[in-house]
Amino acid sequence: MKAQRILILTVFALFAWMALMVQANLSTTTQLEADPMVDISATSIKKEDPLAEQFRHVLKQDSKLRDDIMNRFQEYLRVPTQQPKPQYTKVVDFLLDWTRRIFNVKENELVERQVSPRLRVAENDQIKYYIYSCKPEKPSFILTWKGKSPQKGSIMINSHTDVVPVDKDQWKYPPFDAEMVEESTGRRVYARGAQDMKCVGSAYLEAIDRLVQSGYQPDRNLQVVFIADEEIGAVDGWECLSHDKQMMSELNITFGLDEGLASGENEDVIPIYYGENVAWWFEITAVGNVGHGSQFIKDTSTEKIHKLLRDKVFPLREQQQLQMRLQTKNPREKSQPSTVVTINLTGLRAGHTSKETGDFTNPNVIPRTATALFDMRIPPHIDLVETEAMLQEWANYVNGTIRFIEQPKVNPITDLTDATVKKFLNIVNDRMKTELRIFPAATDARYPRRLGINMIGYSFMPNTKVLLHDHNEYLDESVYLESIVHYIAIIKRLLDE
């Protein structure tokens, strides 16, 4: 009987608590709203692009063409650009060589000149390229395909050349051999970077190749950016480039494409990312009473960290998870953290330790300080000033101090009413099922976005398991080839008058 009553009370308390949480009125949290879903289907006019459709048709017939395209993709995947020691010079040589073939550049036609310690350029009537090195060992490659009306501003297609390290033993096939494997569903390439994001970079070049061979002449300038170091925070990649006023003014980018994510297995909706969560990394240090480990010492530093976790951090976590499930209208977003704040405890430090081994040395001494490290991801619609005030209040709650390791104070989103953005959305919506979303992690797009450039994250990978940074990353041949067909239409229509 007693147990039953406790159960009833517990269930009642749980419901009351859930109701409270859904109100999102916890003093520890800021008021959050579900991600606004924008319906772009209404503005869509179905249009076929003759050049893209013709290419799709040719692809079906011509197995040699398919093999050539797959070979180039595999070659790119084989260039060892994994962090922490990506071979950037090799990859820039590879891309430059490919560019010369696409634009049929003669032996001595493009003469490089050193403009500044970090910049080499070469150009002819049709193209210009930049080898831009924030650090001498970290060159990035930028190709300009010159349009007839450069004053209209450039369209950028961006990709990073580096990939994340691998756990070799966990792979079915060597991750840098880019083996083509015959599966029941067709051919598939296994390689690090197959999804993130060499598939995108090489599909850009294949699409440009088709456009050049067809005699197409762009109206606007196209900037094809192959950038270094995205996977380690972009300090010597996009962050450095975005601070170079002269380069940015020369590139004159008005709209850009960057990476997205695979759609998932048995899922053909292509996610279109118009913003991303911002990452805040911070630690809270509590100072407490010290003494001998045999005593009941009050208000110790570790007790305070426990209090912080129990009363502030975990309630916010629970509340945000609940809100993600309950308030999101879109069923596909129910398990995605891009509409709410996530927070994870990613480090703990307290107690006396050996400098050499890191092992604890004094189990009987209560430590004076204890530090907890957090990774917090905040969607663009959350007020960052309010969030900072909340965290400061958390630190005050345990008489502690807060130190930010990473704390971007702005998180702009792409203007969906901008004419070029609308044009892009119409192009993709003519061709595939799409859905606007917020990227759950950080991409290079944040740097141009902070300069006011409208960026969209888009990687065409329908019916593909999301395997970025995972073992056995792969891409189906059919998906890769289809992505090129779409890029032909997308790039052409973006560059048209």
Ligand SMILES: [Zn+2]
């Ligand atoms: Zn990536």
